Amino acid sequence: MPIKILIVFYSRHGSVAAMAKHIARGAQRIANTDVIVRQLPDASFNSEQTRDAIPEEGYPFCEIEELAECDGLAIGSPSYFGSMAAPVKLFLDQSSPLWMSGQLIDKPACAFASASTMHGGHEMTLHSMMIPLMHHGMVWVGLPYKNRALISTTAGGTPYGVTHLASQTSETDLTDDEKSLCEAQGQRLAELATTLKKT
Template identity: 45%
Template sequence: MGEGSTAYILVLYYSRTGATARMAAELARGVESSGMSARLRTVPSVSPDTQASLAPVPSEGAPYCTIDDLRHCAGLLMGSPTRFGNMASPMRYFLDQTSDLWLEGSLTGKPAAVFTSSNSLHGGQETTLISMMLPLLHHGMLIAGIPYSEAGLTRTHTGGTPYGASHWARGGTSALSDDEITLCRALGARIGKLAGALQQTPVSSGMGGSQ
């Protein structure tokens, strides 16, 4: 999806049981429905012996994300399962390596959105989504959520928040509900459309004009 020099939305995620990966695939479909390409990427698991735990490539699924994948994206959709109301350590570890992008301003003015999955309905989904927004705000990205004009947001009895897409795994069920799929695709399409519009009217990365 969206390789080469074509403008693309990076769909970056960590998934342990498959639920977040399923969300990523639906978000990518939403991106591509907007006319923008989607690039699916994941991050490796980490452990106390992190460097020894990293395989060169995943055994299946999306390739591991590189810093250049993030540097050159037109927009970002980032997802992680909920871990005690926060993003999972593998995603946090990857973000901790992006200081060069912050110094360069590589992500400034680009649209971004977040998504998550949890086993329990009140498992900290919203705080996890907000925790993922914080480093993206430091990078100067433009955060978008899901507006209430999306009917699924008021209809859903599973996942779905105005802060980003979410999935209620109900004790390990990775299948997404119809509303969760609809909201994932809507958020993907929204970021794709925003990225396309911003490419036509770039946002300045400067710190302000003369006084």
Template identity: 45%
Template sequence: MTSPYILVLYDTNKGSTKQLAYLIAQGITDTGMAVKIRRVPKVSAVTEQVADSIPDDGDLYCTADELTGCAGLALGSPTHFGNMSASMKYFWDNTVTAWLAGNLQGKPACVFTSTGSQHGGQESTLITMMMPLLHHGMLLMGLPYAHPELSATTRGGTPYGASFVAGSRHEYSLTQDEKTLAIAQGTRLAILVKQLQGA
């Protein structure tokens, strides 16, 4: 039997969402919980050669078994016109087998995002990522205002989940407040997973 782990699953374009993913993973591992960091493959509207199942570089693509075997999930996507990316949507559109089997029911989950502009739809993107998780019966958690950084940050963080404005040219770096919130979200998710497992 494998040890319980939390899956941090993300899509990224320029690396901003990946940065948040790794900070959330840090918060998870700080509790002693195991973590798997995975990404979703890119999809294209252009008919082209099928990409390899293992990427040339970066994090591995998530398998169906890794998704269904997780004890908890942190899900991240860049903001595309106020919605999750097409690649992330395509990934969830192909999880019907897991939905039919109820593999994710009762497992905790959280969401995170990055965007290029201040009003680029961070909160609506976080909400769109929650929809398939709710259909899978997952238990959603956000970030409470008990974290003072949530009120202090000017470009990221929401009660729906960690977020970050990278700028239209990706000129902004994560602030300390945004880093703190992402780590806190991972820690909070891991604590909830442990509580539900009776650890």
């Protein structure tokens, strides 16, 4: 039975979506892996406003049931004031029933983020997503320094998870190092999901 890797993200200007594509590519390198990519809708601060059931473009919206069924999770967000964006927080806040039932315990998880400045909160945004997933009992999957691009990069990339330094002119253009690190992150997530599912 194949393992299921869920890649779920919120992307405002396209850079986080571009990262998700390369993380998926890395996960698909591992045999017997199904990769499911989903996006999150904008968060509404008006309780009466409802979102469309199907997005106008891009990937389908993620449902909590898909989170419950995954064997490994990659979750991505732009950095807003050094933290995850509201749609990602809203999605995680809705996962309390999975916490109550322990459905995510011992499953591997990683995060990815994008910010438009070098000190725009890349690592803090990863940490903000890490905390609720650790409360779920998930196993954090970082990026070890065996990935040489983590040392050579002059853009995004951290040992806590992959990041992207968004250009002011073209936010969706990942550097070669960032692409390499995204793919390494996806591959490592799928490898660990395979290992943990066997135990």
